[in-house]
Amino acid sequence: MPFAMFQVIPPLFERLTEVTLDRDATLFSVTGLDLEADGCYLIFYQGVKTTGGDTNLWIFFNRDTTAANYISCGLANQAGSFSARYFGCPVISGPISANKTVFALIALMRCADGYPRAVAMSSSSYSGGEAFMTTAVVTKYITNVKEIDFWHGIDYGVGAGSKMIIFRRRL
Amino acid sequence: MNMKSRAYIYDIKTGKGEWLEVDIPPASLPSPSFGINFEKLIKVLIAKRIISTPEELI
Secondary structure (H helix, E strand, C coil), rough: HHHHHHHHHHHEEEEEEEECCCCCCEEEEEECCCCHHHHHEEEEEEEEEECCEEEEEEEEEEECCCCCEEEEEEEEEEEEEEEEEEEEEEEEEEEEECCCCCEEEEEEEEHHHHHCCEEEEEEEEEEEEEEEEEEEEEEECCCCCCEEEEECCCHHHHHHEEECCCCCCCC | EEEEEEEEEEEECEEEEEEEEECCCCCCCCCCCCCCCEEHHHHHHHHHHCCCCCCHHH
């Protein structure tokens, strides 16, 4: 499935922006988006975690950082141990520990019920080893996504060098 | 209760980024999880003689 996704990117999608963080931040965001007009986005996110214990990568929309406004669920393989997970918050990737990295490929689309849904595949490094996760995030409070915000679960947890590349559907 | 912290917001319309003070969840907020550890489940099912091999679940 990943290879098929990479093959359709050139003809169907165009790069909208590429942003690299040069200082540590708490939220790392891109604004000025318009999901309703663009239809869907593909987001390549590479995050560097600064300090703290194992925390998940969260994605917020439109700077709505109220965790309870989101639901997420996923399947995780953490160091060979498989689990099904369900969260009352927007977890888009498995755990990351201090000075470790996460990579997530996220597809975002506004669906027939009017709400955006994000699905992702991710790889992250944490204290137990490597984690691989497939996840989905949904919210019933936002219809058009104009901003995407990433949070590493801790104050100033998004480290310098974190990067996101956003593609949109080629019209 | 949310707290204030710094966010880097990049605006694709202006091509510029800025640092803003934003509300974020408290750093200590746990990630609630209701996960099932299938390896443990299989061990329990085998121990209780409900199944004899993991393949019987597939």
